[in-house]
Amino acid sequence: MNNNRSRRDPWNGDGSRDMEAATITYPEMASQQQSQRNETIGYSTNVYGGIRSNDAQTITSGGRLQSQIPMPLTDPSINVSYDTENTISVDQTGDYEVQYSLVASPSLPVTLTAALRLDGSDIPTTVMSRPLGANTSSELVGSAILSLHAGDELDMAISTNLGADITLGRGLNAYIILKRLDV
Numbered sequence: 001m002n003n004n005r006s007r008r009d010p011w012n013g014d015g016s017r018d019m020e021a022a023t024i025t026y027p028e029m030a031s032q033q034q035s036q037r038n039e040t041i042g043y044s045t046n047v048y049g050g051i052r053s054n055d056a057q058t059i060t061s062g063g064r065l066q067s068q069i070p071m072p073l074t075d076p077s078i079n080v081s082y083d084t085e086n087t088i089s090v091d092q093t094g095d096y097e098v099q100y101s102l103v104a105s106p107s108l109p110v111t112l113t114a115a116l117r118l119d120g121s122d123i124p125t126t127v128m129s130r131p132l133g134a135n136t137s138s139e140l141v142g143s144a145i146l147s148l149h150a151g152d153e154l155d156m157a158i159s160t161n162l163g164a165d166i167t168l169g170r171g172l173n174a175y176i177i178l179k180r181l182d183v
Contacts, residue, residue: 047096047180049077051088056170059158061110066157067166069102069114069174080178087153088176095182098144100126100156103173105137107165114140114158116176118148122157137169145181154178 051071059067071086081089090096102114109132116126128140148154154176158166168174 045180047079047090047092047094048178049080049082049088050075050175050177051082051086052175053168053173054171055168056173057168059166059168061106061158061160061164061166063161063163064159066115066117066159069156069158069168071156071174071176075177079180084153087155088178089151089153090148090178090180091150092180093149094147094180096146096148096178096180098126098146098154098176098178099141100143100176101139101141101174102156102158103137103139103169104132104158105135105167105169106132106160107134107167108162109134110160110162110164112138112140112158112160112166114156116142116144117155117157118146119153120155 052073052075053069053071054073057070059069061067068086074082074088079091081091083089098116100116104112104114106112111129111131113127113129115122115128117123123144123146126142126144128142130138130140132138156174156176160166
């Protein structure tokens, strides 16, 4: 069956029906049904957004205690919320691709640990640790596929093995970007 045919009037001039012209292909029907389901349950299939920091700032790390990374800027978004400062919250349950990054420079030689947190708790698969020299800038970059529920909040936090000042330089120095995969 040719799925690329254009629609035409299914009724012939003599009152008989042209069944080939009346046929709706499966891809068309599936698309129409999905669109109707989305309208019926009232949500968009698009979900994406992000938070980021562009400002130079210094965070004092109290050793193994975590410090949240300030990310006051928001990206264009659909079906995410920014209700809590420095967090991004999903409005729909689903599987998400999450990309994240941090560019930091410690005042002392330390092991820097960064992690995404879900509702304030580390997500084990996103924890990254790296030994850094004093005043040496380094970028920690990661991505993960996470199953999130409506209302889940993500943020990023850091800790060090010793107390130290952690400087985030000018320009893009931290971000979290997410997009829903299972639509």
